[in-house]
Amino acid sequence: MTDLETPQAGDDGAQDLDVVALLIRQHGDIRNLFDEVESSTGDERRDAFRRLVRLLAVHETAEEEIVHPFARRAMPGGAQVVEDRLAEERAAKETLAALDDLDTGDPKFMPQLMKLRKDVQEHARAEERYEFTHIRRSTDVTNLAAMAKAVKAAEAMAPTRPHPGVESTTANMALGPVAALVDRTRDAVRNAMGKNG
Ligand SMILES: [Fe+2]
Ligand SMILES: [Fe+2]
Numbered sequence: 001m002t003d004l005e006t007p008q009a010g011d012d013g014a015q016d017l018d019v020v021a022l023l024i025r026q027h028g029d030i031r032n033l034f035d036e037v038e039s040s041t042g043d044e045r046r047d048a049f050r051r052l053v054r055l056l057a058v059h060e061t062a063e064e065e066i067v068h069p070f071a072r073r074a075m076p077g078g079a080q081v082v083e084d085r086l087a088e089e090r091a092a093k094e095t096l097a098a099l100d101d102l103d104t105g106d107p108k109f110m111p112q113l114m115k116l117r118k119d120v121q122e123h124a125r126a127e128e129r130y131e132f133t134h135i136r137r138s139t140d141v142t143n144l145a146a147m148a149k150a151v152k153a154a155e156a157m158a159p160t161r162p163h164p165g166v167e168s169t170t171a172n173m174a175l176g177p178v179a180a181l182v183d184r185t186r187d188a189v190r191n192a193m194g195k196n197g
Contacts, residue, residue, distance in 0.1 A: 015148065016145070016148055016149075016152070017141065017144065017145045017148060018136075018141075018144050018145070018148055019066070019067060019135070019144050019145075019147035019148040019150075019151055020132045020133075020135055020136050020144070021148075022148050022151050022152070022155075023059075023062075023063065023067065023127075023132065023151065024128060024132065026055070026059050026151075026155070027124040027127075027128070029055060030052070030055055030056060030059065030120065030124070031121070033048060033051055033052040033055060034052065034113070034117045034120075036048040036051075036052075037049045037052055037104075037113060038110075038113070042105070045104045045105075046104045049104050049113075051158070053096065053100060053178060054157070054158040054178075054181060055158045056092075056096065056120070057158070057178050057181050057182050057185070058154050058155060058157050058158040058181065058185050059154075059158075060089050060092075060093070061154060061182050061185040061186055061189070062150070062151045062154035062155070062185065062189055063085075063089075063127070064086070064089070065150070065154075065186060065189045065190070065193075066147050066150050066151060066189060066193070067131070067132075067135060067147065068082045068085060068086065068131075070135065070138075070139070070143075070147065071131050071134070071135055071138075074135070074138040074139060075131070075134045075135070075138055076134075078134075081130050081131055081134075082131070084126070084130075085123065085126065085127055085130075085131060088119070088122070088123040088126065089123065091119055092116065092119045092120050092123060095112065095115055095116045095119055096116060096178075098112060099112045099113060099116055100178065146193070149192055150189050150192040150193045151189075152192075153188045153189055153191065153192035154185045154188055154189050154192075156188065157181060157184060157185050157188060158181075
């Protein structure tokens, strides 16, 4: 059994019903993918990095469409908390764009990756501490489940645990640039929330 197949903490049906459990699990998946990029080389690193970029793009898009707007409305002081998180997400996206222009074998790649990792981790910690815990208190199980369903629809755009090997590389290439992926994710989320059409 490889690390990628190891069950994650909280890896059970609860995630289908609770958007917070689901997003926290994705934070763990993102951490694991950073580990994978760091510990691999060559094509393996390239493949792991493409999966990391995809999951980050899908995860942040889902948060921007689903939980940040909810937190802004429903949490006391939510507007400021969400402003802070959006600023962190913008900074991370800039680092990600710079990184995405580099080949994974470029000597500048690892220092930029470490910067991105630090930014992303601090951001995830702030979300969990200042936003997610309050989301659970600010709503009911029906709404937590509805938001989870929309995040699941987004997640389908970025499988984090593919079978290792050529097929995952091919699937990654076929998905195209990050901006297009963000657009498709946004559509999938809005459909799941009944906001399209
Ligand atoms: Fe985020
Ligand atoms: Fe997040």
